Amino acid sequence: MGIIKTIQQKLMAGEFSCTELTRAYLDAMERDNGSLNAYVRATPEDALAAAAQVDQKLSVKEALLPLEGVPMTLKDNLCTKGIETTCCSNILKGYVPIYNATVWDILQKQGAVLLGKTNMDEFAMGSSSETSCFGGSLNPHDLSRVAGGSSGGVASAVGGNLAAYGLGSDTGGSIRQPASFCGVTGLKPTYGAVSRFGLVAYASSLDQIGPIAPSAEDCAAVYDVISQYDPMDSTSKGALGPASPHLEDGLRGVRIGVPEEYYDGVRPEVLSALENAMAVYRSLGAEIVPFSLPELKYALPVYYILACAEAASNLGRYDGIRYGYRTEHYNGVHDMVCRTRSEGFGKEVQRRILLGNYVLSSGYYDAYYKKAQGLRGAIVKGFHQAFGKCDIMLAPTVPMTAFPLNFTGADPVETYLTDICTVPVNIAGLPALSTPCGCDQDGLPIGMQLIGNTFCENTILAAAHQYEKAAGQYRRTKWGVSL
Numbered sequence: 467m468g469i470i471k472t473i474q475q476k477l478m479a480g481e482f483s484c485t486e487l488t489r490a491y492l493d494a495m496e497r498d499n500g501s502l503n504a505y506v507r508a509t510p511e512d513a514l515a516a517a518a519q520v521d522q523k524l525s526v527k528e529a530l531l532p533l534e535g536v537p538m539t540l541k542d543n544l545c546t547k548g549i550e551t552t553c554c555s556n557i558l559k560g561y562v563p564i565y566n567a568t569v570w571d572i573l574q575k576q577g578a579v580l581l582g583k584t585n586m587d588e589f590a591m592g593s594s595s596e597t598s599c600f601g602g603s604l605n606p607h608d609l610s611r612v613a614g615g616s617s618g619g620v621a622s623a624v625g626g627n628l629a630a631y632g633l634g635s636d637t638g639g640s641i642r643q644p645a646s647f648c649g650v651t652g653l654k655p656t657y658g659a660v661s662r663f664g665l666v667a668y669a670s671s672l673d674q675i676g677p678i679a680p681s682a683e684d685c686a687a688v689y690d691v692i693s694q695y696d697p698m699d700s701t702s703k704g705a706l707g708p709a710s711p712h713l714e715d716g717l718r719g720v721r722i723g724v725p726e727e728y729y730d731g732v733r734p735e736v737l738s739a740l741e742n743a744m745a746v747y748r749s750l751g752a753e754i755v756p757f758s759l760p761e762l763k764y765a766l767p768v769y770y771i772l773a774c775a776e777a778a779s780n781l782g783r784y785d786g787i788r789y790g791y792r793t794e795h796y797n798g799v800h801d802m803v804c805r806t807r808s809e810g811f812g813k814e815v816q817r818r819i820l821l822g823n824y825v826l827s828s829g830y831y832d833a834y835y836k837k838a839q840g841l842r843g844a845i846v847k848g849f850h851q852a853f854g855k856c857d858i859m860l861a862p863t864v865p866m867t868a869f870p871l872n873f874t875g876a877d878p879v880e881t882y883l884t885d886i887c888t889v890p891v892n893i894a895g896l897p898a899l900s901t902p903c904g905c906d907q908d909g910l911p912i913g914m915q916l917i918g919n920t921f922c923e924n925t926i927l928a929a930a931h932q933y934e935k936a937a938g939q940y941r942r943t944k945w946g947v948s949l
C-alpha cells in the first residue's frame with residue numbers, strides 16, 4: 467500500500483494524531499536535514515496549524531479528503547503566499563509571494579500539511595541541485611552523491627523519509643531524474659494537465675508540475691487531485707479522468723515500445739536493469755516492441771536551444787526594480803540593472819541567459835531558434851507515429867546512476883548530455899514517469915522511464931504500479947520518519 471493511504475488509515479484508526487505525525491516529521495527534519503540539505507526552509511507553524519485542523523476533523527469522525535493530513539513538501543519555485551519563495555537564487559532571496567500557486571491552493575484546501583520548501587538548482591537550471599544558492603541536496607542512499615536536479619530537494623526529502631510526497635517541476639527531466647537518483651517514483655504529467663500558475667517560469671513551453679513519492683500509487687493519488695483545469699493558466703486543460711481507478715488495469719496485450727535510440731551509450735548496469743524490467747513485463751502479459759525513433763537524436767540540442775531562449779525571456783523580469791535583490795551601489799538605472807543581475811544570478815543561470823539571447827538575436831535566430839522549432843515539430847510527429855506501434859514506451863531515465871558531488875566540474879556540456887533520455891517528452895508534451903528498477907554495484911538506485919501518449923497518465927501509472935507490485939525495487943533509507 468502507498469504511503470498516503472497508510473498514513474490516512476493510521477490517522478483514522480487513531481494510531482497517532484496528525485499533530486504527532488507532523489511533529490515526528492519536523493523533529494526528523496531537524497535531525498537529518500543537516501546531512502541531506504533537502505529543505506531550505508521549514509514551515510513548522512503552518513504545518514502544525516494545518517495538522518490541528520485535521521485532528522479536529524478526526525475527533526468528530528469526519529471522513530478525510532484524499533491527501534488530507536499527509537505531510538508533504540513543495541519545491542522552492544512554487545509560490546506560497548506569505549512563505550518566502552526563492553528558486554534557490556540570490557536574486558529572489560527575501561521574496562514573499564502575495565499569492566499561491568494553483569497547485570498549492572488546491573492542496574491547501576485539501577488539508578495538506580506543508581512541512582517546508584525544498585532545495586533545487588537555481589531557477590530549475592541544472593541536473594544536480596548544486597547550482598542552488600543554498601548548496602546542493604545530498605542523496606539519501608549515499609551522501610557522497612548528489613540527489614539529482616533540479617527538484618533534488620524534493621527527491622532527497624522523499625527518499626530520506628522527511629516528507630510523504632512532494633511537488634516538483636519538470637522542464638527537461640527535473641522530476642524524473644532526481645526521482646531516479648534517489649530511488650523513488652516521479653511523474654511528469656502531460657503539458658497542460660496541471661496548472662502552472664504560480665510556478666516561477668523557466669521555459670514556459672516545457673515546464674510541468676508533478677509529484678515525487680515512494681510509489682506510483684502515491685503519484686496517482688496526488689496527480690488525481692492536482693490535475694484540474696485552471697482559468698489562470700492559458701495552457702491548462704486538466705486531466706481526462708482520474709488515474710487511480712485504473713491502477714489494476716491488466717497489462718495483457720499491452721504493447722511496450724522500446725525505441726533503440728534511448729539505449730545508446732547507456733551504462734551496462736542500467737541496461738541490464740531495464741532488460742530485467744522487460745522480462746517482468748513479459749511475465750505480466752505485455753508485449754515488448756522494439757523500434758527506431760530516429761528524431762530522438764535532435765532532442766538534446768533542440769531542448770537546450772529552446773529552454774535557454776525561453777529562459778532568457780522569462781528571466782528578463784528580474785531587474786532589481788520590481789522584486790528581489792537590488793545592488794547597493796550604482797550609477798544610473800542601466801548600471802543598476804546590470805550590477806543587480808550580475809550579482810544576483812549564479813553562473814549557470816547567466817550562461818543560459820547569454821545562450822538564449824544569442825540564439826534569439828537577429829543574426830542567429832534562423833540558424834538556431836527557428837531551426838529548433840522546426841525540429842521540435844519533427845520530434846512531436848515521430849512520437850505520434852511511434853504511438854501507432856505501441857501503447858507505452860520503456861526507456862532509461864538517465865544513462866547512469868547518481869553522480870558524485872562536483873561532477874559538473876568545468877564543462878557544463880558533460881552535464882547537459884546526461885539529460886538525453888529525459889528531454890524528449892518535454893519537447894513533445896507527453897507524460898512520463900520514473901520508477902526504481904534495481905541498483906548498480908555501489909547500491910545506487912537505477913530508474914526506468916515509462917512514457918505515455920498525451921493525457922494517458924493512467925496507462926503509465928498502471929504499468930509502474932504493477933511492476934512495483936511484481937518486482938518492487940523501492941528501498942527505504944535509514945533517514946527520517948518510519949511509520
Ligand code: GLN
Binds near residue numbers: 590635637638641
Ligand atoms: N537538467 C535540465 C536543465 O538543466 C532540466 C531541468 C528541469 O527540468 N528543470 O535544463
